[in-house]
Structure formats: C-alpha cells, structure tokens
Amino acid sequence: MEINRREFIAIPAAMAGALRAADVEIPWQRKIRRLGQLNMTEHDPVVLDVEQWADYWASLKCDAVMVSVTGIVAFYQTKVPFHHKGKYLGDRDFFGDCCAAAKKRGMHVIARMSPDQNWEDATKAHPEWFQRDAEGNFASSGVEPKLFRTCQNTTYMTEYMTAIMKEINANYDVDGIFTNGWPGGPSRCSCEQCRKLPKAGTLEAWEQFNDRVIYLWKLYDSIAKEKKPSNFFFANLGGGVRSSTDLIQLGELCEWFQCDNQGRGGEDAPLWGCTLQGRVCNAVQKGKMSTNVTAGWSTGSPRWRNVSKGPEEQAMWFNETLASGMVPYHHIVGGENGLGEDRRWLEPAHKYFNWMSKHDQHFVNKRSIANIGVVMGQRNALFYRPPERAIQREYLDGMYYALLEGRFLFDFVHEQKLGPEELKKYSALVLPNIAMLSDEQCRQLRAYVDAGGSLLATFESSLYTERNERRADFGLADVFGIHKAGEIIGTGAGMGNGYMARIERQHDILRGFANTNWIPGAESRVPIAKIDSPVLTVVSGVVGYPPEFSYPTHSHTEEPAVAVRQKGNSRLVYFPGDIERTMWRTGHTDLARLLQNSIRWVAGANSPVTILGEGLIEPFAWETQAGFAVHVLNYTNPTMFRGWMRNFFPIGAQKVSMKLPQGTRVKRVELLRAEVDIPFRATGGNIEFTIPKVVDYEVAAIYAA
DSSP states (O other), X not given: OOOOHHHHTOOOHHHHHHHHSOOOSOOGGGGOOOEEEEEOOTTHHHHOOHHHHHHHHHHTTOSEEEEEOOSSSBSSOOOSXXXXXXXXXXXXXXXXXXXXXXXXXTOEEEEEEOOSEEEHHHHHHOGGGBOBOTTSOBOBOSSOTTEEEBOTTSHIIIIIHHHHHHHHHHHSOOXXXXXXXXXXXXXXXXXXXGGGSOOTTSHHHHHHXXXXXXXXXXXXXXXXXXXXXXXXXXXXXXXXXXXXXXXXXXXXXXXXXXXXXXXXOSSOOOTTHHHHHHHHHHHHHTTOEEEEEEESEEOSSSOEEEEEOOHHHHHHHHHHHHHTTOEEEEEEEOHHIIXXXXXXXXXXXXXXXXXXXXXXXXXXXXXXXXXXXEEEOHHXXXXXXXXXXXXXXXXXXXXXXXXXXXXXXXXXXXXXXXXXXXXXXOSEEXXXXXXXXXXXXXXXXXXXXXXXXXXXXXXXXTSBOTTSOBOSSOTTHHHHTOOBOSSOEEOOSSSBOOOEEEEOSOOGGGTTOOSOSEEEOOSEEOOBOOOSSOSEEEEOXXXXXXXXXXXXXXXXXXXXXXXXXXXXXXXXXXESBOHHHHHHHHOOHHHHHHHHHHHHHHHOSOOSEEEEESSOEEEEEEEESSEEEEEEEEOOSTTSSSSOOOSOOOBOOEEEEEEOOTTOOEEEEEETTTTEEEOEEEETTEEEEEEOOBSSEEEEEEEEO
C-alpha cells in the first residue's frame, strides 16, 4: 500500500457517479424511526428460531435490522478464503434466512461486518494483514489465542473485506453495509506499513488515520452502491467529542452516524452521556440519520453480555436518544440470551417502541430551538494536555452540569463550524477551556462578537494554536480585553486551600451572593494583567492545616478573578480559572451559581423556551413535522452520577413558556407520555402551559397550524 495523502481522499469513480445522480426523494434511511439488532453468536444457527426473531422485531415496528455477516466467523456459505464458517453453521445459510425473514416483514437489512480480527492460518498466508507489537509479534485478540488483530493500513481492508462485501452484494437483498469495530483510532501497530507512518499520538498520525478512514469509507460506499444506488456504507462512530475520527470530514461524507453508546459504565458516568452524544450528532450531521445503540444487556464493568439490563436504566437511555434527536436502536447479544434463557429484555423495548410509533410525527425534527452554542473542541479533547491532576473531559462535564442546573437550551457547535451561517442563531457562545484554536477560528469568533454575539470562555481558551503550539498571549486577548501575566498557578496536592475571589463591585453575575466578600476560586488559574473596574479579584490561596495559619497574608490584590465587559450588544466574560472543572470536582454551589449567572448574563433575556419548576432536568426543544416539541428529561435521582437507575423520582409542575415564530397558530398541546391534552395560553407570539408531573420523561407536543 502506497501511503499517499491524495490517494486516500480520492473519490472512487462508482461513488462519484452516484453522487451526481438526482435525488428524487428523501433517502430511505432518513425515514427510519426504530432499529433492532440481535448480535449473532457462533452458536445461534442451531438455537435461534429465525421466524420468532423476525416476528419480535416486526412487533416493535422496527424499520430496519442489523444482521451479522462478520468477517471473523461467517454466517453464510462463503467462498472468500480465510473467512471461516462458524463452528455450528453446517450447510445452513443463516444470514440468508434472517435476511429473507426480515424482508418478508418489510424491514430493511443492514449487513454487519467485523474487519478487526482474523485467524491464525491467515497469519501464515498473509502476515502483512496483521498488527505487530514492538517485538514484531502478531497482536493477539486478547480473548481467543488463535485470533489476531488486523491492521487497517494493509490490504486486509482493501482486498479481504471488499471480497466479502462483493459476495454479499451478489447473493443477498441487502440495503447497506456496516462495519463494527472499525474505525478505532490511529495505529499503534508496528507492522511494516505502520512503521512508515507518523509517530503514534501526534497530530500528523491523526491526520493520516483520518485520510485512511475517508479513503476506505469511500471505497466501501462505492461497493455498496454497486448493488443499487440507494445503498450505502457506514461504520461505528460514537465517542462523543472525544471521537478518534474527524467528525467534520465524516459528517460531510457519511449518511448514517452510528453511535455505539450502549449504556453507562465505570465509576464516573453521569446520566446524560447519551444526550451529550446526540448533541454531537446534531452538530455535525445536518439532519442526516443518527442512531444510538441501546444495550438490552448489562453494560458496565464487569459486564454481562448475556443478562438483561434494569428496565429503568434502559428506558432512560431510550428517552435521551429520542430527546436529543437520535433514533432509538435496541441491541441484545445472542439468541440463547435474548430469546431463550433471559427474556426480560423483550417487553420493555416492545412497550417503548410501540408507544413511540404512535407519536412518530413529533420525533421527526426539522431544527433545534436553542440560543446558546457550546463549542466542542475535538482536537482539544484529543491533543490538549491539561495541568497535573486535571482530566480533560472534566471541563465539558462541569460546563454541561452547570447548563443543566440552569435549565438552558443549548447546542454543541463544532470547532470547525464557527462561520457566520453556523453561529447566526446563537445569542451567546460558551468555550469550556477550548485551549486549541487556530488564528482563523479566533478571527471567526472575533467577527461573531463584532456582529453582536456574546462570548464566555474559561482558563486556557485560545492559548494554543490548532497544532497544539502554545501562544505567548491569548488568541482572543483583544476580544476579552485581557493579557496573560504568568504561568498557571495551581492549588496542588496536599493540604493547600484553593485561592478565593473577592467581590469588588456588584454585577448581574453575582446575583444571589449576600453577606460575603469572598467566594471560592478555581483550583488552577492563568494569571492575567490588571483590568479596569474588576468585578472579582484574586485572594491568594493559603495552607489548609494547621488552622492557625489558614488565613490570607494579603486579602486584597489587583489580579482579576474574572474579566467582564460589554461591547455594544456583545457581553463578554472570561474566567482565568478552571471554574467549570473545579465545580465538577467539588460540587461547590457558589461556583455553580457564578457560572450559571454568567451564562445567563451573556445569553441575555431572549431564551426561546423557559421551564420553571423543581428538580434537575435536561430540556430540549425542536421544530417538528407536526409543529414543535418540548422534551423534559427528569434526572432527579440518587444514581444521576454513577450506577444504574433503580426507581424514578417524579417531579412536580413544570411551567413552560415558549416563543413562537410570527404567524404560528397553536391548535392543541398534548403530553405524549401521559397521552392527554393540556390547556395552554397563546398570546403575542408566546405560548404558556404547565406539565403537571414528570416521572422519567415527558414530551409536550405543540400542534401548529
């Protein structure tokens, strides 16, 4: 394989022709509302009742199902060398049986393949296909001693996988091709091909990886279209803002954004992980299909692939998928598990999908209704290295939590989409420590402010270029009226107190602070030069023990703890400290209040939707096929930050006020979960109504004439 950047991004001829063809109707994949997948195991050909399998997915009113072809073990009578037939396949065409059963019930079929592993005999015939470790040994799968990891930079991807794709095209009525387990990330392989590539972990390696992904994506898509022009290829994405693939490149190319965020796992997994992924899709897909895979099996660590997940946790993942604009996708592993030994996963999804199908018109979204944009820095997430003790994701985690507590409506805005067309709908942008910004991106943000937009930024935002090169001063120094005055000052480990902020004058960002001159500061800060009329100044940190010495030797300084300015209609706030991360780590309510006040001030008093009531919620508002929809997710739960939901804790009345486009006439408002109409009051381009109660999730559907 010739490692050539231009060849990687060349469009195969078959695809170029398909792109020139006139699109006479909405592509079929954009009409899909529900998907299903029973991930086949090697044993399924002798235990799975195919008709029962197909009947179940049809009963959920699924529009499409994923059916396994693989590439590790074949589920059909393959003739491709080294595509091993499953141990229990015999002479059966298991893939063909499943494909035919789904088609008979009117469901689309996606052929699912796995290009990431192959067997020991292939290492002897094609050693060039496989990943190598630093010593030159084949990289084991880590599960099966005779199974090894393949390398995406070799002919395995261009010859072996394409042979399987062409074989499926020739023999089966499929509607698309999907690869699981690819793309993963930049190569850590030491095979002959990978040794020619840029050093792992560098921006150059990431760019080469993305070139390779784009090349293979276009190649596979051209093969899919050989079957019929409406077919297409897509792959496993997800990963949120930390996705290893360039989301803008793929967002332009891919027709279907497959988010493999199947559920919560680990010790620190807030409940809104699914909606965060939905916001990413909305930022890069421009209304194209995006799905989120929700596991019926038990996610987490340890995991149980063969045992059902709790119904409350599963329901909330479906809720978040719908609310954030993605299409629900139900997934279980193995016929013995899903249709045999543990059957608990069947009914919850059946009930949920059938409820949803009655209200489909309210989940076909035309546009998000939000006036705040949160810049998602993908390069920042992959390459920026925060100070010691900090974890990169904590900046966004903290900002996200503050936005939820403040009940703000917001979208994600990708760092590569900061032009006037993308930003014109937002009254304010938020930069949660977006350290890496190019000169052009700084220019775009400057133009946004000059046009009347407002901006809030924290910590090292704009201190690095897009190549991760440190600037001498902030790239947005002139916008905020600030200058860097030293290197990062941190609290550090041990018994040190964090610095405090002294209130110097009253301002809207300090609403609710009374009977105090001091409030907490962030754990780390970038010192900035003196400014005129500061709102808060730094009170230097002191020791935490012994208490006899726990007092500031200088209770007043001229170092700003925030820079606040107004320039025409633009409102600007810059926090030198990592306030959002510190709030996330500590949970301190003063920091949360300060951050939410600041967001509210920069956004102004023009929120398109306000929701007043008790509880922690995540709201979304959409213009829909039927009119408008306001989604309210109830996160008021002791398992909000970790574990699984055991019960729902209903919250009381939520008073909604929404601005409507000029000339809109509202016919009725229906609560889709309660399935009742509610009274409303519409005057002067505004509608008001009250949602009496939210258990886990409610959708107020506004029918507009």
